[in-house]
Amino acid sequence: MSKIVSIHSFRGGTGKSNTTANTAVLMAMEGKRVGVIDTDIQSPGIHVLFGMDEKHIKYSLNDYLWGKCEIEEAAYDVTSYLNANIKGKVFLIPSSIKAGEIARVLREGYDIGLLNDGFQDLIDKLNLDVLAIDTHPGLNEETLLSIAVSDVLAIILRPDNQDYQGTGVTVEVARKLDVPNMVLIVNKVPQVFNPDAVKAQVENAYKCPVAAVLPHSDEMMALASGGIFSLHYPDHPVTAEYKRLTTTLLAV
């Protein structure tokens, strides 16, 4: 049974793309076929973590949304780029990184129904176990759709008062859309904080389970999106939390 997992946050810079990429790779290491779709069309970036740049991308999600290709033609098997022992597969569906195409989306928009069709077609045509959606922060048409179609919604926040308020909005939206499973991920937690206390505080505030408390990591900052963190630092505490999160996302 395939599932759609959306990774969302109300504000930018919370670590959505890193979390999406790392959990996708860890799922693939367990033998799963995982699709990662970058629906952050206005500010795409997850392709960088997989070592892709413009010259690798013939078709993007933008081309599919404008009727220039089938959705599977915009999917790239990035498993071999990872140089790791991966039993499953990771497919990436990037958004365009061409300035003109980003501007065109901002100016014209696109058919939201086509994006919905694309999610299901990807699962069927690539025989995916999991489709992970890396969303645009905040709320707009595509994030509302991504939340609505999710079997599991993972909302990321930092221990920051602006994030706390925004997360409340997202949780409220997800509840109105009746998302079947929702978890919170607290990211970039200063190491002086007690993770158990953070988890308890957040769970109490939102009445929603916390699936991971990821500590702030200088190694993550130093890697600077230069790869998949859990492959570079397999024994790091952040990787341990990513693994715990992956287990939770696969189990719900």
Added chain:
Amino acid sequence: MSAELFERLQRELVSLDEASNLTMTAVFMLPKALTKLLSWIIRNKRVQIEDLAAYFEQPVETVQPIIDSLVSKKFIERTDEIGETYYQVNLGTQRTKPAPSGKDPW
């Protein structure tokens, strides 16, 4: 969805106008029970009347008039395929923004 929410949906339908240009934002802004129903259909992409009856925990004959009403008000659309009838949300008939007129500078 419980019987209570089914009753709520019936009440909501009375005052609903016909949908036009149904977007996700519009779905979100609808009354609670209808938003839940449409989200569930979107999550399942398309469903049959038996699925809807199971979702509502109601007999098919009770659910069918409500679904027919939602079809007539253009919230959901009915498609027939090889003798089977499916229902899906009438989403995305328009772009998220209207295409501008004039020469495309890109």
